[in-house]
Amino acid sequence: MEKLDEILRTAVDLAAAAPAWLGDRRRAAAAVVEEGRLPTTSDEAWKYTSLKDISDQPYRLATAADALGFAEIDLTHFEHAGSDGPFAVIVNGHLRADLSRLDNLPSGVTLRTLASLSEAELGPLVSTLDGVESAAFSALNLATFGDGLLLDVADGASATNPIALIFVADGQAPLLSAPRIVINAGRNSSVRVIEQYLSVAGNCGLTNCVTNIELAEGACVYHHRLQDEAETSAHIGRIDAKVSSNANLHSDSVAFGGRLTRVDIEVALAGRGARCRLNGLFATHGEQHIDHHTTVDHLVGDTHSEELYRGILDGHSRGVFNGKVIVHRDAQQISARQASNNLLLSRQAEIDTKPELEIYADDVTCAHGATVGNLDEGALFYLRSRGIGNAEARALLTYAFAEQVIESIPLDSVRRAIEQRFIGHTDMSTLAQGIQP
Amino acid sequence: MLEIRNLHAEVDGNEILRGINLDIAPGETHAIMGPNGSGKSTLSHVLAGRDGYTVTAGTVHFNGKSLLELEPEERAGEGIFLAFQYPVEIAGVNNVYMLKAALNGVRAYRGEAELGAVDFLKLVKSRVKAVGLDESLLNRPVNEGFSGGEKKRNEVFQMSVLEPRLAILDETDSGLDIDALKAVAEGVNALRDAERSFIVVTHYQRLLDYIVPDHIHVLSKGRIIKSGGKELAHELEARGYDWLTSEAAA
Numbered sequence A: 001m002e003k004l005d006e007i008l009r010t011a012v013d014l015a016a017a018a019p020a021w022l023g024d025r026r027r028a029a030a031a032v033v034e035e036g037r038l039p040t041t042s043d044e045a046w047k048y049t050s051l052k053d054i055s056d057q058p059y060r061l062a063t064a065a066d067a068l069g070f071a072e073i074d075l076t077h078f079e080h081a082g083s084d085g086p087f088a089v090i091v092n093g094h095l096r097a098d099l100s101r102l103d104n105l106p107s108g109v110t111l112r113t114l115a116s117l118s119e120a121e122l123g124p125l126v127s128t129l130d131g132v133e134s135a136a137f138s139a140l141n142l143a144t145f146g147d148g149l150l151l152d153v154a155d156g157a158s159a160t161n162p163i164a165l166i167f168v169a170d171g172q173a174p175l176l177s178a179p180r181i182v183i184n185a186g187r188n189s190s191v192r193v194i195e196q197y198l199s200v201a202g203n204c205g206l207t208n209c210v211t212n213i214e215l216a217e218g219a220c221v222y223h224h225r226l227q228d229e230a231e232t233s234a235h236i237g238r239i240d241a242k243v244s245s246n247a248n249l250h251s252d253s254v255a256f257g258g259r260l261t262r263v264d265i266e267v268a269l270a271g272r273g274a275r276c277r278l279n280g281l282f283a284t285h286g287e288q289h290i291d292h293h294t295t296v297d298h299l300v301g302d303t304h305s306e307e308l309y310r311g312i313l314d315g316h317s318r319g320v321f322n323g324k325v326i327v328h329r330d331a332q333q334i335s336a337r338q339a340s341n342n343l344l345l346s347r348q349a350e351i352d353t354k355p356e357l358e359i360y361a362d363d364v365t366c367a368h369g370a371t372v373g374n375l376d377e378g379a380l381f382y383l384r385s386r387g388i389g390n391a392e393a394r395a396l397l398t399y400a401f402a403e404q405v406i407e408s409i410p411l412d413s414v415r416r417a418i419e420q421r422f423i424g425h426t427d428m429s430t431l432a433q434g435i436q437p
Numbered sequence B: 001m002l003e004i005r006n007l008h009a010e011v012d013g014n015e016i017l018r019g020i021n022l023d024i025a026p027g028e029t030h031a032i033m034g035p036n037g038s039g040k041s042t043l044s045h046v047l048a049g050r051d052g053y054t055v056t057a058g059t060v061h062f063n064g065k066s067l068l069e070l071e072p073e074e075r076a077g078e079g080i081f082l083a084f085q086y087p088v089e090i091a092g093v094n095n096v097y098m099l100k101a102a103l104n105g106v107r108a109y110r111g112e113a114e115l116g117a118v119d120f121l122k123l124v125k126s127r128v129k130a131v132g133l134d135e136s137l138l139n140r141p142v143n144e145g146f147s148g149g150e151k152k153r154n155e156v157f158q159m160s161v162l163e164p165r166l167a168i169l170d171e172t173d174s175g176l177d178i179d180a181l182k183a184v185a186e187g188v189n190a191l192r193d194a195e196r197s198f199i200v201v202t203h204y205q206r207l208l209d210y211i212v213p214d215h216i217h218v219l220s221k222g223r224i225i226k227s228g229g230k231e232l233a234h235e236l237e238a239r240g241y242d243w244l245t246s247e248a249a250a
Helices: A004-017 A020-036 A075-082 A117-129 A136-143 A377-385 A390-406 A412-425 B042-047 B074-076 B093-111 B115-129 B149-161 B178-191 B229-239 B242-249
Strands: A087-091 A111-115 A150-155 A158-169 A173-175 A180-185 A190-200 A207-214 A220-228 A234-243 A250-257 A259-267 A275-282 A290-299 A304-312 A318-327 A333-346 A348-357 A362-372 B002-013 B013-023 B028-031 B053-062 B080-083 B090-094 B166-172 B197-202 B215-219 B221-227
Touching: A004 A020, A004 A136, A004 A150, A020 A117, A111 A158, A111 A348, A136 A207, A136 A234, A136 A412, A136 B053, A150 A158, A150 A190, A158 A173, A158 A207, A180 A220, A180 B074, A190 A207, A190 B074, A207 A250, A220 A259, A220 A412, A234 A250, A234 A275, A250 A259, A250 A290, A259 A275, A259 A304, A275 A290, A275 A318, A275 A390, A275 A412, A290 A304, A290 A333, A290 A377, A304 A318, A304 A390, A318 A362, A333 A390, A348 A362, A377 A390, A377 B074, A377 B090, A377 B093, A390 A412, A390 B090, A390 B093, A412 B093, B002 B042, B013 B042, B013 B053, B013 B221, B028 B042, B028 B229, B042 B053, B042 B074, B042 B166, B042 B197, B053 B166, B074 B080, B074 B093, B080 B149, B090 B093, B093 B115, B093 B149, B115 B149, B115 B178, B149 B178, B166 B178, B215 B229, B221 B229, B221 B242, B229 B242
Parallel strands: A087 A158, A150 A180, A158 A190, A173 A207, A180 A207, A190 A220, A207 A234, A220 A250, A234 A259, A250 A275, A259 A290, A275 A304, A290 A318, A304 A333, A318 A348, A333 A362, B028 B197, B028 B215, B080 B166, B166 B197
Antiparallel strands: A111 A150, B002 B013, B002 B053, B215 B221
């Protein structure tokens, strides 16, 4: 980032204004970024994703004042927030309480801004922030985050109503927004969180967000992430999750938006009986670029992971999927299944998909598979011979490909919203009248 | 209704059809028989408009319209239906949804209004009973996990909903046991009337015991080498194809 130094100077100012201990953290993180700079395509993890477009942008760090330009929010794009569900609206990285509805959080759930926390409260979270500094963008987030949210779920609390966190990137100037989310799910608690990224048309900002999810023993977290920013913006996102024994993480990462999107999801299965299910769906067209890197770390035995990512690429767009599974020595009797299926709708589209297995134990069940294909000509002819027009037949088959991920999203309202959004994004107006008869 | 004149077609540069001439009048059922590789399936696919077949000469007119210039979905709109030898399994596409899209596609082509959900379901219910398709298959993905018999029955079911003017049955008997064969034939026979025509493509005479044709044509090396009435099937059953092919070569 040519203008990186300017951003880092702002970070130093932020550090100076922060309490001493947080200031130290910020300075240390800024130093990591300054020393390591941003990754390039010679770094293995960034081989297929060039940050050149980002580097050329003269970003300015968004401040609380940048959150105020936005007068109201159009709820039509996230109907799953529903008429009765709680939601928080975060504009350019800063919570807009006036646009949010947080008086109806499920019992046992609290949502607070990181800025409102005392040192004693924020203290334990700092150690959570510690581990991820090595990745440039996590460090950059730590150095620059303007605000963040802490979602606490009490032991035993069961919150069936989803809580939506809606991040809006606003403004035509290139702003860097760095929100930070911490989700702490207490023992045997259950919570559903929707993390949705939107932007106002023409936005050319960069969202650099980090989400930490900690699941205590027996907790169950459904996390639905939807990246739907304008196709002029850039998005670097990260989820770090730690799953304790008998806890269960369900993660959906759906990405349709952004000119450049990179999402890293790292899950540590840290206790016996821990499970995770990672679903992904991305659809690109034009010049879009969407990159998912996932890592599932089986730290102990009797841990189980299942992963299904599907990509649909049209135009000159490009997709990347890298799915890493690590099974540590002595982590016996684990199971790990991973599939990456990709559909290329144009000759110019490209997908780079790579499963990466590092297995140091011997009593394991691991399976992985990656496929890349075009629409099935036989199926296309079959549909057309029945009287279905070419465009509709193609849309139907494309939808069917995505449906296999969409149908495994456990929350009806999210599933429906994604279905509609998918149809809109992939120009399937012929199907808009309803998928089911 | 259907007039095929001197039809030549190639697949990957190999000439498969070498001058087919055939006339089918409304209400008639024609069987096309012939040994493997004689061009039977190619003829079915060329009529339905599948990619990968190049017509190098000849014409096909359907109710006065030049068929070869039409897209597959337009041919369906004109009233042509191909029952596949190997019906395609389509994961993720609901059987009934596909059929509704197909029926409304055909109706739109004919300038007719879309059929509403209630009327459509009524139609489906009545037809599914008539062809004896297990109703639980309606809401499954198209042909996915269907048995061989269920797939063929599903083809006949689709045909009964779409009500084509000309149905082409491409080796519908392949892979069916005698009970499934009878059931499928019954479904087809129920659709026969004074207006609707059929082309029944088959290697064996067996199917023609149940779907009795008005005319039989024997295809060999891309040409019709013999035409006759329904009794020709029994002659072929008794004598095989060799006497005809050597007669044609002579």
